Amino acid sequence: MWPRASAACGAVGAVLFVAGAFTAGSPLRPDAATPEIVTHLSADRDALLGGYLLSILGVALLIWFVGYLVVFVASTEGERTPLSAITLASWVGLLAVVFGGGMPLMAVVWSGAGQIDPGVVRFAFDGSNLSLYSISAPIALISVLAPTIAIWRSGSLPRWLAALGVLEMAVNAVELVGLFSRSGDNAAGYAFGVGPVVWAAWVACVSIAMVLPARSGTTIASARGTSSPAQ
Secondary structure (H helix, E strand, C coil), X not given: CHHHHHHHHHHHHHHHHHHHHHECECCCCCCCCHHHHHHHHHHCHHHHHHHHHHHHHHHHHHHHHHHHHHHHHHHHHCCCCHHHHHHHHHHHHHHHHHHXXXXXXXXXXXXXXXXXXXXXXXHHHHHHHHHHCCCCHHHHHHHHHHHHHHHHHHCCCCCHHHHHHHHHHHHHHHHHHHHHCCCCCCHHHCHHHCHHHHHHHHXXXXXXXXXXXXXXXXXXXXXXXXXXXXX
16 A cells, blocks of 8 residues: 555646646746736735645655655666666755745745845746756756666566656756747746646656556566566
């Protein structure tokens, strides 16, 4: 029961994390005008705080899930442990960058954006977007790459998950390039805003694949059985 519950935390956490971004409607683009940002943050304060609450709960569940994911990856490696260590480091780094980068904006919303200097509001808004897209892009790529390698090599989960992982990594590459853009569809690595959604979809799919009883290979014990010194 507990292994499946731990695995399920990934899907639930991913859904909550993404849902938290839409409680006040579609998020503003990174190149939005400063007056528009201040108005949005002030008028939709309660909805935005509700979204932050969902995201906080989502991050908590994702932390629980990554503990299970790291053990799962280690169980597919046998004596080879780098992938599990890389998975842990990348996930901790990713959640720290995204959540930490969004905290100043969260404080602005909580305090009331209309009472704060517009320049400070703009700075917090830009920092949140950069941490969600461009800055976190290479870490997000690694957080998907390491488990994908383990899944592909061991066959412990459906290999089509690797295709979804490759899609996410391609989006991450586009996001990283967006660091040089201040306007347009890839400003701050926005990439039409699909990056976090695709990442969450990958997490949810991996999580569900681990939970489904039809895949006996999704359990940690059976994943150990797929590993051998000859791999």
